[in-house]
Amino acid sequence: MSEAPTQRTTREGEGSRRQSRGGSSGRRSRRGADTAGGGNRIVSGTRPVRLAPRDLLGLGLLGIRTRKVRAALSALGISIGIATMIVVTGIPASSQKALMEELAALGTNTLQAVPTPGAEPPVLLPEESVNMVSRIGPVTVSSAVANTHAVVHRSDRVDAGDFSGLTVLATKRNLLQSVNGAVGSGQFLNAATEKLPTAVLGSVAASRLGFSELNPDEPAPQIYIDKRWFTVIGILDPVTLAADIDRSVMVGWEAAGDQLRFDGHPTVIYVKAREEAIEDVRKVLPATINPQLPGVVQVSRPSDALAAKRATENTFSALFLGLAGVALLVGGIGVANTMFISVLERRREIGLRRALGANRGQIRGQFLTESVALSSLGGLAGSLLGSLAVLGYAGYQGWPPVIPLNAVGGGFAGAVLVGMAAGVYPSIRASRLTPTEALATT
Known part of the structure; x- marks a missing residue:
C-alpha cells in the first residue's frame, strides 16, 4: 500500500532541515579550518584592524625608546648631515652678503x-x-x-x-x-x-x-x-x-x-x-x-662692479645647490643603513607581532614611522647646530650673519622625505617576513 501524502511530506521536510543543518556545520567547519590554518588570513566578512595615528606613532617610537643609544647615534649622523648643509650654505651666504655690500658701495645700482x-x-x-x-x-x-x-x-x-x-x-x-x-x-x-x-x-x-x-x-x-x-x-x-x-x-x-x-x-x-x-x-x-x-x-x-656682483651671485647659487644635494644624499644613506640593520636585529619582534595578528601594512607602518621619526629628530638637531655654527663663525669674521631659511626649511623637509624614502625598502622587507621565518631566527 502506498504511503499517505502527509507522511511523505513530513519526512521530506525533516530531510531538508537535516541537510541544511549539515551544510551550515560544514561551512562553519571550513571557516574555522581556514582561520586556524591561515594564521593571518582575513576571514570573509571581517575588516582588518586599522591603527590610529597616535598608536602608529607610539609603535614607531618604540624602537627609538628601547634602543636609545643606537637611535641617538643614528639621529646624530642625520643631524651632522643637515648641520653640514646649513653651515656650507650659511657661511658662504654670510660671506657673500659682506661681499655684496662692499660691491654695492661701489655703485652697482x-x-x-x-x-x-x-x-x-x-x-x-x-x-x-x-x-x-x-x-x-x-x-x-x-x-x-x-x-x-x-x-x-x-x-x-x-x-x-x-x-x-x-x-x-x-x-x-x-x-x-x-x-x-x-x-x-x-x-x-x-x-x-x-x-x-x-x-x-x-x-x-x-x-x-x-x-x-x-x-x-x-x-x-x-x-x-x-x-x-x-x-x-x-x-x-x-x-x-x-x-x-x-x-x-x-x-x-x-x-x-x-x-x-x-x-x-x-x-x-x-x-x-x-x-x-x-x-x-x-x-x-x-x-x-x-x-x-x-x-x-x-x-x-x-659700474663694472655690477657684472662682478652678478657673476658672484650665480657662482654661489650653484655652489649652494651642489653642497645641499651632497649633504642630503649622505643623510639618506645613513637613514637607510640604520633602518636596514634595525630590521635584521628585530626579526623575532616582527615574527611575534605577526603571530599575534599584525598584518603586513601595520609592520610597514611601524618601520616607516620609525624612519621618519629618526629623520625628523636628526633634522631638528641639525638645523639648530648648523644655525649656531653659522652665527658664531659669521660673528667671528665680522660678517653679517645669514641663515638661509630655504636651507633650514629645505634641509628639515629633505631629511623627512629622505627618511621616508630610505625607510621604504626596510619596511617592505620587514612586512614580507612570515611568522615562522622570523621566530626561527636566532
Whole structure:
C-alpha cells in the first residue's frame, strides 16, 4: 500500500532541515579550518584592524625608546648631515652678503645724469626733472645737487684774510641715500634746516676750513658765503661714489634759492634703481629728464662692479645647490643603513607581532614611522647646530650673519622625505617576513 501524502511530506521536510543543518556545520567547519590554518588570513566578512595615528606613532617610537643609544647615534649622523648643509650654505651666504655690500658701495645700482658740458649756451636741466625721474618704476632714490656759483670765503676759525674758494652746492636732503654717504660728525640737512642758513661740509672741505669734527660742547662753526654767515651743522665721511662732494659745501635747496639767488636747475642728478633693471632705467633717463632735448643729457654707465656682483651671485647659487644635494644624499644613506640593520636585529619582534595578528601594512607602518621619526629628530638637531655654527663663525669674521631659511626649511623637509624614502625598502622587507621565518631566527 502506498504511503499517505502527509507522511511523505513530513519526512521530506525533516530531510531538508537535516541537510541544511549539515551544510551550515560544514561551512562553519571550513571557516574555522581556514582561520586556524591561515594564521593571518582575513576571514570573509571581517575588516582588518586599522591603527590610529597616535598608536602608529607610539609603535614607531618604540624602537627609538628601547634602543636609545643606537637611535641617538643614528639621529646624530642625520643631524651632522643637515648641520653640514646649513653651515656650507650659511657661511658662504654670510660671506657673500659682506661681499655684496662692499660691491654695492661701489655703485652697482647707481647712475649719474649731467647736462652736456661745454655747450653754448649752457644746457640747463628742467627744475622738475628730479621729480620726473622719481616716477620711473624701478627707481628707488632720485636726488640732485646744483652749482650755486657762490664760493666760501673763510670760516670763523681762520684769519679774516684767508680765502678758501670752495664750491657751494644746493643739495636735496635725500642726497646721502643716493650716493651711499654717511655723516661723520653732526647731522645732515632735514626738512627744517634746509630752509635755514645752515651748511654741511665734505670731508676735504672741512679740513681746508680748519676743523674735521664738531664738538657738541662748543659753539657751531660759522662759514662766510657770499657776504652771509652760515652755521655748519655737519661734516660728511668721504664719499666714494661722488668725490666732488668731498670738496664742496652743501646748503639746503630752498636756502640756496632764498640766500644765494639759486635758479633751481640741477647740475647733477643721482639715481639709484633696482639692479636687475639698471640698464633699462639708463635707457629712459635722458627722455625723462629732458623730454624736449634728450640728446643733451649724458648718463653714466653702470659700474663694472655690477657684472662682478652678478657673476658672484650665480657662482654661489650653484655652489649652494651642489653642497645641499651632497649633504642630503649622505643623510639618506645613513637613514637607510640604520633602518636596514634595525630590521635584521628585530626579526623575532616582527615574527611575534605577526603571530599575534599584525598584518603586513601595520609592520610597514611601524618601520616607516620609525624612519621618519629618526629623520625628523636628526633634522631638528641639525638645523639648530648648523644655525649656531653659522652665527658664531659669521660673528667671528665680522660678517653679517645669514641663515638661509630655504636651507633650514629645505634641509628639515629633505631629511623627512629622505627618511621616508630610505625607510621604504626596510619596511617592505620587514612586512614580507612570515611568522615562522622570523621566530626561527636566532
